[in-house]
Amino acid sequence: MIVFAVGDGHGKETPGKRTPDGYRENFFNNAAKIHTIREMKRHGVTMLDASPESDDTPLSTRVARVNAGIKGVKPKGYCSIHFNAYGDGEKYNEVEGIETHCHPQAPSNGCKLLAKYLQEALIKGTKQKNRGVKYSDFYVLRKTYCPAALVECGFMTNKRESELMQDAKFQLECGIEIAKGCLKYIGINWQPESQRKKYDEILKEVSKYYKVWLQHIKENPQVNLKGLIEELYYICGK
Numbered sequence: 001m002i003v004f005a006v007g008d009g010h011g012k013e014t015p016g017k018r019t020p021d022g023y024r025e026n027f028f029n030n031a032a033k034i035h036t037i038r039e040m041k042r043h044g045v046t047m048l049d050a051s052p053e054s055d056d057t058p059l060s061t062r063v064a065r066v067n068a069g070i071k072g073v074k075p076k077g078y079c080s081i082h083f084n085a086y087g088d089g090e091k092y093n094e095v096e097g098i099e100t101h102c103h104p105q106a107p108s109n110g111c112k113l114l115a116k117y118l119q120e121a122l123i124k125g126t127k128q129k130n131r132g133v134k135y136s137d138f139y140v141l142r143k144t145y146c147p148a149a150l151v152e153c154g155f156m157t158n159k160r161e162s163e164l165m166q167d168a169k170f171q172l173e174c175g176i177e178i179a180k181g182c183l184k185y186i187g188i189n190w191q192p193e194s195q196r197k198k199y200d201e202i203l204k205e206v207s208k209y210y211k212v213w214l215q216h217i218k219e220n221p222q223v224n225l226k227g228l229i230e231e232l233y234y235i236c237g238k
């Protein structure tokens with residue numbers, strides 16, 4: 001059994017952590033995490049979700065879960081998913097791009113390679129500025145025993161990237177790219193889905209994980225669920 005850990009930054013109700021227009025960072029983080037989990041599972045990896053609650057999971061709880069592993073099997077790595085902000089968060093600015101963080105003195109050097117693969121995978125899709133790999137003394141990077149990296153998939157204080165952040169296709173793209181980076185790190189070749197799944201199979205599979213996302217749809221009735229699932233179906237089938 002190969003175990004990999006993933007977590008979505010913050011919680012649905014965490015204060016701050018939203019675009020100047022009020023869209024919550026966790027909606028992006030959670031959606032991307034769900035796609036990452038699905039994509040990794042498709043490649044036979046057992047996934048450990050460090051933050052399955054919609055409330056903000058304490059960092060110490062996340063780290064304890066990652067370090068405990070599943071049935072004694074420790075994860076090969078951990079990826080924490082975020083969206084960045086710059087300035088006071090009240091207004092948009094020009095700072096933009098994708099960056100990945102790893103700890104400068106983490107227990108294993110593997111984290112640098114994991115961060116490198118994640119960054120490489122994330123900059124391949126939608127054109128965004130490559131801000132590179134950074135070394136940061138973040139708690140979740142310092143305290144996890146396995147190699148750990150934290151991805152920032154854009155800036156919610158940049159107007160263009162804040163729109164990307166809310167785009168279901170971009171959330172899916174990031175989820176798949178994060179999975180590609182993690183898979184490369186553990187030596188599994190990423191494979192596109194060979195067969196298009198039936199519409200309701202995809203719907204069932206995706207909606208199973210989509211508690212927070214469905215809540216978002218409930219709160220934003222203008223979201224076209226059928227259109228969204230069709231998009232997912234199309235992209236998953238590629």
Ligand SMILES: [Zn+2]
Nearest residue numbers: 009025082083
């Ligand atoms: Zn964050």
